[in-house]
Amino acid sequence: MKTVVLNSWVDELTQLSQEQIKRIQSKFKHLSDKQKTWRPNEHTWNLLEIFAHLNQFAKYYHPVFEDKIENTKFREAKAPFVSSPLGKSAWKSMKLGRAKNVKRKFNAQKNYNPSLDPSMVTGNDIEEFVTGQDRFLKILEGAKHINLRRTKVPISLSRIVRLRMGDALLYVAYHEERHVEQAFNLFKHPNFPKKK
Numbered sequence: 001m002k003t004v005v006l007n008s009w010v011d012e013l014t015q016l017s018q019e020q021i022k023r024i025q026s027k028f029k030h031l032s033d034k035q036k037t038w039r040p041n042e043h044t045w046n047l048l049e050i051f052a053h054l055n056q057f058a059k060y061y062h063p064v065f066e067d068k069i070e071n072t073k074f075r076e077a078k079a080p081f082v083s084s085p086l087g088k089s090a091w092k093s094m095k096l097g098r099a100k101n102v103k104r105k106f107n108a109q110k111n112y113n114p115s116l117d118p119s120m121v122t123g124n125d126i127e128e129f130v131t132g133q134d135r136f137l138k139i140l141e142g143a144k145h146i147n148l149r150r151t152k153v154p155i156s157l158s159r160i161v162r163l164r165m166g167d168a169l170l171y172v173a174y175h176e177e178r179h180v181e182q183a184f185n186l187f188k189h190p191n192f193p194k195k196k
Helices: 006-028 047-071 085-094 125-143 165-187
Strands: 152-154 162-164
Touching (some): 006 165, 047 165, 085 165, 125 165, 162 165
Antiparallel strands (some): 152 162
């Protein structure tokens, strides 16, 4: 099992979230509706759909994380954090490669898929994601003060399956990073509309 030193990976995820906020605000803040809704083909999500998907995940995970930080009986933070085999498998499947490439593709679950539920898209999805990242940064700060190995989080796919909170935080952060990279790949597409 991989041993992850507590402050090291919490700081890494904090830095990752802060960098994502800066990148998104610098590139996506002034895009037109036409640019936000452009897609290269009918099977690809547009920018709003990518961020709507992430926002749906946040609607589930952020309150769960906050509740666990507030109410867990395991108050002593202990380092190093050790991933469970299931947890490690979950977050490693989301983590991007060194070249920021998406190694494996997954089909989004129905209730997290804006192609199947267009009402998920609000039009303010990019701004909502940035606000959600601020909330996630507070969650990461709070996570430093509890035992992330003994505190368990039910996953979004099945409330019966629970991950160690440390693994769940890694999973969510790497899932976000994967889709933010997807958004930037779409933005860099040669046919992406350049004019507002």
